[in-house]
């Protein structure tokens with residue numbers, strides 16, 4: 001089912017939790033709602049679920065305006081962080097519960113519940129109680145229960161945050177598999193950027209109730225609309241350097257060291273003239289320049305750490321600390337002066353006041 005949020009706003013007494021959100025979610029897609037704590041993710045999800053009624057704006061499920069439709073009539077399934085299973089019921093009875101409420105005959109309910117249990121791979125645990133299951137297994141039960149009425153929209157609010165790191169990884173792959181097998185439109189709330197990046201068709205990144213960007217994960221990473229987006233994605237985070245532009249707007253001049261960098265593309269916002277800027281470079285977009293004639297940033301090595309396949313270089317450019325991910329083949333020691341090149345097309349330039357990315 002296609003979902004549309006048109007100018008959706010949610011106000012509580014003194015807070016605007018969600019501020020004029022405009023989003024279309026295409027049928028069958030998995031979209032992550034991503035952003036820091038308090039940015040309005042759950043509030044958005046609760047409006048979709050019908051638990052909150054928007055203060056303003058229109059919510060469409062397909063062609064149907066659903067602002068005033070009760071949760072039970074929205075054809076949605078929902079999974080929360082804390083599973084919310086019935087402790088006194090077996091796994092099978094937990095999954096059957098929504099069908100029982102809907103007065104589906106017992107035989108049919110049982111068959112459908114078993115089908116869902118097989119989908120989420122817990123059909124060998126049907127007679128257990130929730131307390132006899134691991135966290136991951138409990139979450140599988142919750143997903144099966146949310147899907148048993150064959151909803152048209154699946155809503156997940158931080159479903160993995162109670163799980164340990166390895167189980168999180170396994171369960172996020174499972175959620176993607178189940179979502180694709182069923183083909184259900186799914187909205188997944190998380191504050192974990194890696195989780196959102198890895199399983200989504202699209203990511204909706206929010207801050208203070210406002211949409212910052214809505215794109216495919218890789219596009220958001222490569223073409224962040226603003227500095228907030230660039231900083232929210234990526235680990236280790238993007239390096240930021242205060243900068244100015246030359247009068248002809250061809251050259252970036254780093255404020256601290258006066259190092260210069262030729263602009264490869266014209267600035268997209270002509271209104272931005274000679275103000276204050278910030279250069280953004282992701283750690284993996286540096287490389288060690290050995291050709292002394294070529295341009296690059298002269299930095300002093302502070303520390304080199306081995307992180308799995310690569311080395312993480314901590315260095316100083318003037319007064320500014322930076323991080324670069326570099327090949328472990330090059331031997332560098334603390335105190336060494338080295339030149340870091342920047343991969344073509346990978347520099348970002350943000351306007352300091354608005355934060356807008358001026359190069360894309």
Ligand SMILES: Nc1ncnc2c1ncn2[C@@H]1O[C@H](COP(=O)(O)OP(=O)(O)OP(=O)(O)O)[C@@H](O)[C@H]1O
Pocket residue numbers: 012013015016017035036037038039040041042043044191
């Ligand atoms: N029922 C409520 N009454 C008043 N304010 C609320 C209510 N629910 C949420 N808020 C406020 O709205 C804002 C958004 O809250 P929301 O729960 O949607 O954030 P979130 O992105 O889900 O955060 P988290 O990652 O911590 O779960 C916050 O400032 C919160 O304090």
Ligand SMILES: [Mg+2]
Pocket residue numbers: 041042043
């Ligand atoms: Mg929340």
